[in-house]
Amino acid sequence: MQVAEKERLPRLSLGEEKNMVTQLLLLNITVFILLQFTRVIYMMEGFGPASFDQDILNNTMLPAAPAQLLNKPWTLLLAMFAHINIWDIFSNMIWLFCFGTLMQNISGPQTIVPLYLFGSLTGMVFYITGMNLIPELKPLAPSASIMGAGAGVMALAAGVTTMAPKARVFPLLLKGGIPVWIITLIFLILHGTAIFTAAGSHANILYLTGGAFTGYLFISRFKRGHNWGGGLNRLLFNISHVFHPKAAKQATAVEVEEQKSGFRNNPHPFTRVGSVPEHKLNELLDKISEQGMNALSPEEKETLLRASRERGEEI
Numbered sequence: 001m002q003v004a005e006k007e008r009l010p011r012l013s014l015g016e017e018k019n020m021v022t023q024l025l026l027l028n029i030t031v032f033i034l035l036q037f038t039r040v041i042y043m044m045e046g047f048g049p050a051s052f053d054q055d056i057l058n059n060t061m062l063p064a065a066p067a068q069l070l071n072k073p074w075t076l077l078l079a080m081f082a083h084i085n086i087w088d089i090f091s092n093m094i095w096l097f098c099f100g101t102l103m104q105n106i107s108g109p110q111t112i113v114p115l116y117l118f119g120s121l122t123g124m125v126f127y128i129t130g131m132n133l134i135p136e137l138k139p140l141a142p143s144a145s146i147m148g149a150g151a152g153v154m155a156l157a158a159g160v161t162t163m164a165p166k167a168r169v170f171p172l173l174l175k176g177g178i179p180v181w182i183i184t185l186i187f188l189i190l191h192g193t194a195i196f197t198a199a200g201s202h203a204n205i206l207y208l209t210g211g212a213f214t215g216y217l218f219i220s221r222f223k224r225g226h227n228w229g230g231g232l233n234r235l236l237f238n239i240s241h242v243f244h245p246k247a248a249k250q251a252t253a254v255e256v257e258e259q260k261s262g263f264r265n266n267p268h269p270f271t272r273v274g275s276v277p278e279h280k281l282n283e284l285l286d287k288i289s290e291q292g293m294n295a296l297s298p299e300e301k302e303t304l305l306r307a308s309r310e311r312g313e314e315i
Contacts, residue, residue, distance in 0.1 A: 020104065020112035020113050021112055024152075028093060028149055032084075035057075035082065038052070038056055039084075058145075061075060065142050066128065076124060080148075080149060082147040083148055084147075096156065099153065103163065106164050107219075110229060111229060113236065115155045116155060118232075119152045119156070119210070120149070123211040125210060126210030126213070127210065131144055131206070140203070146207055150208055154211035158213075158219075161180055162219040162220060165180055166181070176282065191208065284303065284304050284307075
């Protein structure tokens, strides 16, 4: 049986249309720059920080009180891309680049935006629900609010760890590289330390937990051939190509549909034809050592054979 072929994704670059990680990075950084620019204008005009917080941040951050959210529904979308603190944007974008690039290289670009958006929205649901139901947090709900890419990044972290926990990165640092689950563990420790050492930020756990929950569920279904983000990807495709020539739009749509059909026929969406990833080869060798050669499926045997041929050509 032939292994389904997936195109080799390029490195992160600002000019790559299919690089969804780049698009999310640019969107977050653009919103951050606009907020900083607006704050500078407020200071120059003598309005002061309080006016900026009341006029701008109050209409950007997601309120914990449902009544306030009904008056500012746009914060559901805006808050997941907004940062005001330089350290928050720096930290979130580093981890977004890290986990987003790993996920994109393993599963393709079709999972990145849905994971980020669904993870952020679920994190908001967890946050609002917890702030209004947990007795210790309920008194804070009328004045509490949240923003940032934390839940979306957490969804990507949980997703890539669910997809390929034994995949290895940074092979030059350690022999064989560092497993993805180790990177995720470091990410969780750093985030946990920041949350528990900062006053009044414990409610962020609700936001991040919602993102992690969505990342795990989304990728668990994705590995079984169900892409929950298909409808969202089609909607975003139609919006982004609304002014494109009809012929070019149809050609791109055919390409996207071919990728989707190829995925449905392949129970392992991160398997590639051509150069065999190092982490895939390591997984096959581990399986052989634990269960024997007969435990390999026909696709895995073909992948192992292809890898041995590649190693022979390199020598």
